[in-house]
Amino acid sequence: MRPLTVEETKIFFEKLSKFIGDNIRHLIDRQDGNYSFRLHKERVYYLNEELLTNSLSVSRKQLISVGSCFGKFTAGKKFRLHITALEYLSQYATGKVWVKSGAEQSFLYGNNVLKSGVGRLSDSISQHQGIVVFNMANLPLGFGVAAKSTQECRHSDPGTIIVLHQADIGEYIRNEDNLI
Amino acid sequence: MASTTCPHVTNRGLEMDLGNLMATDIDFHLTNEGENGHLSVVKLPEPKTQLPRFQPLPQPKPLTRWERYSKAKGVSNKKRSRMVWDERGQEWKPRWGYKKASKRPEDQWLVEIPDQKDPYEDYFEKAKEEKRERVAKNEYQRVRNLMRDHEGKIKAPHLLTNKGQKGGKKELNMMTNLAKVSTPSLGKFSEKVKGEPKSIRGQKRMFDPVLGDLKSEREKQLKLLETISRDKPIVNVSKAVNRFIDKKQKSL
Numbered sequence: 001m002r003p004l005t006v007e008e009t010k011i012f013f014e015k016l017s018k019f020i021g022d023n024i025r026h027l028i029d030r031q032d033g034n035y036s037f038r039l040h041k042e043r044v045y046y047l048n049e050e051l052l053t054n055s056l057s058v059s060r061k062q063l064i065s066v067g068s069c070f071g072k073f074t075a076g077k078k079f080r081l082h083i084t085a086l087e088y089l090s091q092y093a094t095g096k097v098w099v100k101s102g103a104e105q106s107f108l109y110g111n112n113v114l115k116s117g118v119g120r121l122s123d124s125i126s127q128h129q130g131i132v133v134f135n136m137a138n139l140p141l142g143f144g145v146a147a148k149s150t151q152e153c154r155h156s157d158p159g160t161i162i163v164l165h166q167a168d169i170g171e172y173i174r175n176e177d178n179l180i
Numbered sequence: 181m182a183s184t185t186c187p188h189v190t191n192r193g194l195e196m197d198l199g200n201l202m203a204t205d206i207d208f209h210l211t212n213e214g215e216n217g218h219l220s221v222v223k224l225p226e227p228k229t230q231l232p233r234f235q236p237l238p239q240p241k242p243l244t245r246w247e248r249y250s251k252a253k254g255v256s257n258k259k260r261s262r263m264v265w266d267e268r269g270q271e272w273k274p275r276w277g278y279k280k281a282s283k284r285p286e287d288q289w290l291v292e293i294p295d296q297k298d299p300y301e302d303y304f305e306k307a308k309e310e311k312r313e314r315v316a317k318n319e320y321q322r323v324r325n326l327m328r329d330h331e332g333k334i335k336a337p338h339l340l341t342n343k344g345q346k347g348g349k350k351e352l353n354m355m356t357n358l359a360k361v362s363t364p365s366l367g368k369f370s371e372k373v374k375g376e377p378k379s380i381r382g383q384k385r386m387f388d389p390v391l392g393d394l395k396s397e398r399e400k401q402l403k404l405l406e407t408i409s410r411d412k413p414i415v416n417v418s419k420a421v422n423r424f425i426d427k428k429q430k431s432l
Binding site for chain 2: 001014024033052
């Protein structure tokens with residue numbers, strides 16, 4: 001486990017800012033404890049100081065996971081967000097889409113969100129912005145990328161894709177091996 | 181060739197059909213093998229031009245030790261079949277190579293140790309060692325035979341085996357890199373060759389300690405955030421435009 005280098009932090013923050021924009025400062029600077037990001041086996045973990053000091057007693061080979069895993073760096077040094085980051089993304093998301101009950105199932109199975117499934121959209125979403133998907137009971141379901149801006153969405157056909165699926169909570173069952 | 185007597189020679193004297201030549205030249209005779217319909221078949225003479233040899237004719241190689249022995253003894257050259265019947269597996273297996281039928285101790289997965297033998301000895305290692313010795317002995321005898329047969333003619337005896345040599349290019353690179361560093365100042369002042377990397381060793385990376393000063397770490401990250409957000413425009417143009425369009429449509 002080690003802190004992220006400057007380059008890695010840059011790539012990571014740029015990815016995060018697509019979803020939570022400037023709110024990353026709320027992740028870095030917190031009133032209820034000293035939280036930090038650490039890299040272990042190419043995965044980025046978010047943990048507080050107490051957990052960090054305790055985890056130092058575990059050897060690197062035996063350490064599987066610490067704190068919350070935000071995602072991992074791929075072989076090409078790009079950062080990929082995992083569903084395990086949803087808790088924080090949903091809190092600070094800048095772009096939100098609420099999905100109707102019919103399309104909720106579809107999204108949880110890994111499909112994209114169509115215009116027909118969209119209940120509500122937050123105002124002024126730009127294209128390619130990171131979107132957190134909620135159901136009508138305000139439960140975060142997952143996240144994705146906006147295929148259309150809010151304006152375009154209003155004037156598009158019911159069949160067009162609005163949110164491109166990236167991760168959903170159904171992955172906890174489908175894909176649990178890769179999530180640690 | 182350009183004969184004035186020949187009626188088919190043109191002005192330039194070179195354009196002459198071979199067939200016409202043969203047919204009309206009085207002095208030129210070929211045995212007429214007979215008529216084939218309306219065609220007359222003629223046998224052409226053997227070519228007389230001798231092409232010179234580039235290399236001299238190869239000398240017959242001296243017989244090897246085994247060849248001499250087998251010739252003297254009269255050993256027949258029976259070809260061995262590729263497949264052998266394996267009793268245990270009840271199938272045909274190759275005599276050599278991949279998936280071979282082998283009863284050799286180095287190919288067995290189990291070695292039974294009889295009562296008299298030492299139970300603490302590694303029989304697998306022993307079998308491997310014996311195989312290595314056999315291979316080495318065979319190689320030694322082969323090279324010795326070659327030396328005896330071609331006495332005086334061998335200029336590079338170390339090349340008779342490929343046992344002492346490693347992969348040529350790989351070893352060459354290794355030796356070059358070693359030579360570069362084998363100076364009193366460990367290669368610091370050796371000549372730099374154009375196109376070669378300065379050092380074959382990769383750069384050693386230094387990371388911050390796992391539990392360093394968390395406060396300074398946070399400050400650095402916030403600064404980094406600032407630089408990232410500095411690159412983005414303060415006013416989100418698309419957002420502003422969308423809002424404007426929105427207002428307009430609502431007012432309509």
